[in-house]
Amino acid sequence: MREVNMMQNTNVNENGKIYGKWKIMPDTWCITDGWGNFIYLLIGKEKAMLIDTCSCEGNVREVVEEITEKEIMVVNTHGHFDHTGGNACWPEAWMTKEASVHAKEPFAGIYKEWFAQKLYPDYKIHFLSGGEEIDLGERKVEVIPIPAHSEGSIALLDRKTRSLFGGDEIEAGQVILFVRNEAISLQELAKRHRENMYKLKAKRKDYDWIWPAHNGLPLYPDDYLNDYIALDEEIINGTAKVLANTAGFGFPPDNQAVPNPFLNYGKLYRVEKGVASFVFSEEESVYHND
Ligand SMILES: [Zn+2]
Numbered sequence: 001m002r003e004v005n006m007m008q009n010t011n012v013n014e015n016g017k018i019y020g021k022w023k024i025m026p027d028t029w030c031i032t033d034g035w036g037n038f039i040y041l042l043i044g045k046e047k048a049m050l051i052d053t054c055s056c057e058g059n060v061r062e063v064v065e066e067i068t069e070k071e072i073m074v075v076n077t078h079g080h081f082d083h084t085g086g087n088a089c090w091p092e093a094w095m096t097k098e099a100s101v102h103a104k105e106p107f108a109g110i111y112k113e114w115f116a117q118k119l120y121p122d123y124k125i126h127f128l129s130g131g132e133e134i135d136l137g138e139r140k141v142e143v144i145p146i147p148a149h150s151e152g153s154i155a156l157l158d159r160k161t162r163s164l165f166g167g168d169e170i171e172a173g174q175v176i177l178f179v180r181n182e183a184i185s186l187q188e189l190a191k192r193h194r195e196n197m198y199k200l201k202a203k204r205k206d207y208d209w210i211w212p213a214h215n216g217l218p219l220y221p222d223d224y225l226n227d228y229i230a231l232d233e234e235i236i237n238g239t240a241k242v243l244a245n246t247a248g249f250g251f252p253p254d255n256q257a258v259p260n261p262f263l264n265y266g267k268l269y270r271v272e273k274g275v276a277s278f279v280f281s282e283e284e285s286v287y288h289n290d
Helices: 001-006 059-065 081-089 108-118 186-202 223-235
Strands: 019-025 028-032 040-041 047-051 071-075 091-096 122-128 133-135 138-147 154-158 163-167 209-212 267-271 278-283
Touching: 001 040, 019 059, 028 059, 028 223, 040 059, 040 209, 059 081, 081 108, 138 186, 186 223, 223 267, 223 278
Parallel strands: 047 071, 071 091, 091 122, 163 209
Antiparallel strands: 019 028, 028 040, 040 047, 133 138, 138 154, 154 163, 267 278
């Protein structure tokens, strides 16, 4: 009896159940860890794709296996730990080479303990380079490189449900531009981001919704693509208006009285246009996990 109770408690913490899950489309589920991370399970006839895995609290694999018994292929939109931590519940994962650089580096504090307890902390990584069509069985998912927020970012296009999964590159609230492998100028980042938005716009006839990894979902594509392109152009031209406060949807204010996970990234700034918003650093900041 005690053993049964322990198993039932794997995914319960002081706030209740760690993970919530709900069906968003046929054979398609969203799972969240309550920390503002959204991951997606796409079930094909042969296997299922899990897009991102949250930060490795509890055991996300149990949640996935409550939904499907199919073989799971773990694919990461990019290498930030809030997307890759739970990979270590499986023996292997797929991501870009650039995403793999920090994928196994837990954020500071409790994340390190959670990660160390996982079955496969040294899981095998297979590289994706973009352009692949991953066949789940009567359901193909296209890999589209869109690196700006992170060097390793991809979007995943599922024509079957007419859905685009965009990771952290196109989001409500904000896209952050300061947690990267390498520092490059804000203007250069905006050029890359604009190019990616045009790439997604070119495939617009193939999807109706964008499913992001944080904040509000789903996103109506046209306004987000157009406003992000317009904001990218204002940054490139030097006309973007910097707001007085960084506070946003799912993002802390620059009032340092509250715990702010981004204190190591220098002074941060927010720019906005329509539904698009970026937060960037005055320093050309790169990845910290301390
Ligand atoms: Zn990210």
